[in-house]
Amino acid sequence: MKNFFLITNKAKDPDGSYTERIAEYLKAHGAAVSCAVFCRMAEHMEVPEKIECVIVLGGDGTLLKAARDMIEYEIPLIGVNLGTLGYLAEVEVSSIEQALHMLLAGEYTQEKRMMLTGRVFHKEDREVHDFALNDIVISRCGPLQILNFDIYVNGKFLNGYSADGIIVATPTGSTGYNMSAGGPIVEPSASLILLTPICPHTLNTRSIILSSEDEVTIAIPEGREKTIQTVEASFDGTHKVTLQTGDKIMIKRASKTTGILKLNTESFLEILHKKMGD
Numbered sequence: 001m002k003n004f005f006l007i008t009n010k011a012k013d014p015d016g017s018y019t020e021r022i023a024e025y026l027k028a029h030g031a032a033v034s035c036a037v038f039c040r041m042a043e044h045m046e047v048p049e050k051i052e053c054v055i056v057l058g059g060d061g062t063l064l065k066a067a068r069d070m071i072e073y074e075i076p077l078i079g080v081n082l083g084t085l086g087y088l089a090e091v092e093v094s095s096i097e098q099a100l101h102m103l104l105a106g107e108y109t110q111e112k113r114m115m116l117t118g119r120v121f122h123k124e125d126r127e128v129h130d131f132a133l134n135d136i137v138i139s140r141c142g143p144l145q146i147l148n149f150d151i152y153v154n155g156k157f158l159n160g161y162s163a164d165g166i167i168v169a170t171p172t173g174s175t176g177y178n179m180s181a182g183g184p185i186v187e188p189s190a191s192l193i194l195l196t197p198i199c200p201h202t203l204n205t206r207s208i209i210l211s212s213e214d215e216v217t218i219a220i221p222e223g224r225e226k227t228i229q230t231v232e233a234s235f236d237g238t239h240k241v242t243l244q245t246g247d248k249i250m251i252k253r254a255s256k257t258t259g260i261l262k263l264n265t266e267s268f269l270e271i272l273h274k275k276m277g278d
Contacts (some may be wrong), residue, residue, distance in 0.1 A: 009058030059083025076259030134173030139165030165198035
C-alpha cells in the first residue's frame with residue numbers, strides 16, 4: 001500500500017499530534033497521504049483517486065461513522081484506537097509504527113463485514129434511507145414509557161413487543177449495544193441478522209437470530225389508550241430519524257460491505273477473551 005487517506009476524530013486528537021505522527025511516518029517511507037479530515041461529523045468527504053486504505057483515528061464510533069461515509073468508495077478501513085475499549089479500532093497508540101510498517105509491507109488480511117440498510121417509511125409517504133455497520137436501534141425519544149412494536153419478517157407477522165426499544169444488529173455489532181442488552185456475541189465474519197429487544201416487558205422475550213437474507217419490518221402501532229407513539233431510529237448511533245404511529249422501518253442486508261484490515265493474527269475468540277478480561 002502506498003496511498004492513504006486519514007480521518008481523525010478531532011475530539012480524540014485535538015492537537016493533531018497522532019495524525020501528524022502517522023502522516024510523517026508514511027511520507028518518510030515513500031507513501032502518499034492525500035488528505036486528512038479532522039471533523040468526525042464531516043459529510044460528503046471527497047476521497048482522492050487511487051486511495052488504497054483509510055486510516056481512522058479515534059475509536060469504534062469514529063470508525064463506524066467512517067464506514068457509512070466511505071460505503072460508496074469501497075476502500076478498506078483500519079482503526080487507530082484513541083478511545084477506551086474498542087473491538088473495531090485494532091491499532092493501539094503503542095504500536096502505531098509497527099502497524100504502519102505492516103500496512104506498507106502488505107502484511108495484513110481483509111475481512112468483508114456485512115452492513116444493514118434501513119428504509120424509513122412515513123405515513124405521509126416520505127422515505128429516509130441510510131446504512132449501518134453495527135446496528136439500527138429503534139428506541140424512545142420522549143418521556144420514559146413502554147413502547148409497542150410490531151415485528152414482521154419477510155412480510156409475515158412475527159411478534160408484538162413491549163420494550164424500551166429494538167436492536168437490529170450485524171455480527172460486527174453483536175459486541176456493541178446488542179451485547180449490553182443481553183444479546184448473543186457472534187463471530188464478525190458470520191452472515192446473519194440479530195434482533196434483540198431492549199428491556200422487554202415480558203419474561204420470555206429473547207434475541208432472535210435471522211438469516212442475512214431476511215427482511216425485518218418494524219411498524220409503530222398506537223400506544224396505550226390509543227396514544228400516538230414517537231420513537232427514534234438510530235443508524236450506528238449517529239444519523240437519527242423520528243418515527244410515529246403509522247410509520248415503519250424496513251431493514252435488510254445491504255448490497256455493499258465494509259472492508260476491515262486486520263493485522264492481528266489472534267482469533268476473534270482470543271481477542272474477545274482479552275477484551276472481556278480488561
